Structures are given as structure tokens and as C-alpha cells.
Amino acid sequence: MSTPTPIRKVVFPAAGLGTRILPATAVLPKELLPIVDKPIIQYGVEEALAAGLRDVILVSSPGKTMLEEHFDRHPALEEALERRGKTALLESLRAAVQQLELSTVFQDEPLGLGHAVLVSRELVDDEPFAVILSDDVIDAAPNALEQMLSVYDEVGGPVLLVERVPHEAVGRYGVIAGTPIRDGVYRVEDLVEKPPPDEAPSNLAIIGRYLLTPDVYGALAETGEGSGGEIQLTDGLRRLLEQR
Ligand code: G1P
Numbered sequence: 396m397s398t399p400t401p402i403r404k405v406v407f408p409a410a411g412l413g414t415r416i417l418p419a420t421a422v423l424p425k426e427l428l429p430i431v432d433k434p435i436i437q438y439g440v441e442e443a444l445a446a447g448l449r450d451v452i453l454v455s456s457p458g459k460t461m462l463e464e465h466f467d468r469h470p471a472l473e474e475a476l477e478r479r480g481k482t483a484l485l486e487s488l489r490a491a492v493q494q495l496e497l498s499t500v501f502q503d504e505p506l507g508l509g510h511a512v513l514v515s516r517e518l519v520d521d522e523p524f525a526v527i528l529s530d531d532v533i534d535a536a537p538n539a540l541e542q543m544l545s546v547y548d549e550v551g552g553p554v555l556l557v558e559r560v561p562h563e564a565v566g567r568y569g570v571i572a573g574t575p576i577r578d579g580v581y582r583v584e585d586l587v588e589k590p591p592p593d594e595a596p597s598n599l600a601i602i603g604r605y606l607l608t609p610d611v612y613g614a615l616a617e618t619g620e621g622s623g624g625e626i627q628l629t630d631g632l633r634r635l636l637e638q639r
Contacts, residue, residue: 399551405525408511410456410502436529446540507625528603556604569629572596588629
């Protein structure tokens with residue numbers, strides 16, 4: 396098999412209202428809530444950069460300007476740090492910003508994760524791409540995306556990250572049915588979004604990392620409302636699986 400097209404772009408769906416964690420998110424986008432001294436979305440962005448993906452596409456909503464501002468330069472702050480000789484802090488502030496190419500597209504209505512990915516279509520164009528859900532912060536070495544990219548090179552098609560979760564928790568996730576290819580890698584046979592635990596095909600839950608091929612857009616465009624009345628990425632992937 397020839398080497399698949401390299402992945403350069405990464406989509407961050409970030410248009411949600413954060414209603415599950417109000418009042419923290421009344422003004423502050425949930426993606427900017429910190430773990431220790433770093434906003435959660437920055438962990439995802441740094442993971443992507445470390446994996447060689449520099450072209451970052453934010454799917455945001457018109458009110459969430461703070462997200463783009465966070466990844467912009469901060470001249471007054473940088474100047475103050477420079478004056479005070481705080482070189483390490485200055486470097487940490489600039490590091491991610493200097494490497495990434497950021498574009499933003501708005502998801503005007505909260506129609507679901509599948510819809511959020513669909514609105515990135517023009518910016519991604521006809522290339523394979525990654526999706527990171529910044530809520531899922533993953534500590535791993537090599538990082539999650541790097542591990543998935545090596546599976547992508549091997550299989551030459553979409554790759555999802557899954558995790559075994561307790562049976563009673565499967566209803567909070569997209570769940571796959573899979574057959575093992577080798578240790579830790581499954582071929583996806585079916586997927587279902589937020590199944591009742593008794594109907595779930597397994598306890599392998601999709602976690603917020605996807606490597607996708609551009610044909611997913613056609614499948615998503617044909618995907619109607621699913622779980623929660625939203626257009627689900629899992630349903631789009633299920634449709635894609637029928638075609639390839
Ligand atoms: C989304 C996806 C779901 C996936 C989960 C991982 O659900 O729809 O398939 O398992 O992310 O975090 P959400 O958490 O947005 O309801």
C-alpha cells in the first residue's frame with residue numbers, strides 16, 4: 396500500500412455554549428478553563444503541534460472572540476515580561492502562537508458535533524484532517540495524535556481513538572463494534588452514538604480524537620438529526636462506513 400496523504404490540518408470544534416458547566420462559562424469559553432496554568436484547548440493545540448499539525452481550524456461561534464485572542468500575540472504583556480527579564484514566561488507565551496496557522500469558521504447554530512465538523516469543509520478542502528475535542532485532555536507519550544498518525548500510515552483510512560469505559564457509562568459516548576487487528580487496534584464494524592447500555596455493541600467508547608478523510612463531508616451532509624436532536628459525527632461515520 397502506498398503512503399496515505401499526510402495530515403496537516405486539525406479542526407477544533409469549539410462553538411458550544413458550555414451549558415453543562417455554568418456559571419463558569421457565562422463569559423469564559425469552556426475551552427479556556429485552565430488545568431493548572433494552561434487552558435484546556437492549549438493542551439490540544441500543543442498535542443497537534445508536537446504531532447506536526449500546524450494548520451489549526453477553530454470552529455467557533457460569533458460571541459467567542461476570546462478563543463482567537465488567546466492564540467494571538469499580546470504586545471503589551473510581552474513588552475512587560477521583556478522589561479522584567481521574565482524570559483521563560485515570555486517564551487512559553489510565544490511558543491505555541493509562533494508555530495501555528497490559525498483560521499476560524501463560525502458555526503452559527505448549535506446543531507451538533509457532526510455539523511461543527513461539516514462547517515470546516517471549505518477550510519479543510521480535499522485533504523485528510525484531524526479533529527480534537529479539547530474537553531478530552533490526554534496525557535501520553537508519544538501523544539495520542541502521534542500514536543494515531545502511525546496507525547493512519549498503516550491502515551490508510553480514518554482512525555478513531557477509543558477507550559474502554561465501564562458498561563454503565565457507555566450511554567455518554569459514541570461506541571464502536573470492532574474486531575481486533577492486533578493489540579490495541581480494532582477494525583470498526585459499526586458505531587452508535589450514546590446507546591442505552593443494554594444495546595451498546597461494546598464498551599469501547601470514542602474519545603475526542605479523530606483522523607478523517609475528506610469523504611466524511613459528503614456523508615455528514617447527508618446525515619440527519621440523531622441523538623439529542625443533533626447532527627452526530629458518529630452517525631456520519633456510520634454512513635461513511637457503509638460506503639468504504
Ligand atoms: C462527543 C461525541 C461522542 C464521543 C465524545 C467523546 O460527545 O459525540 O461520540 O464519545 O464526544 O468525548 P459529547 O461529549 O460532545 O456529548
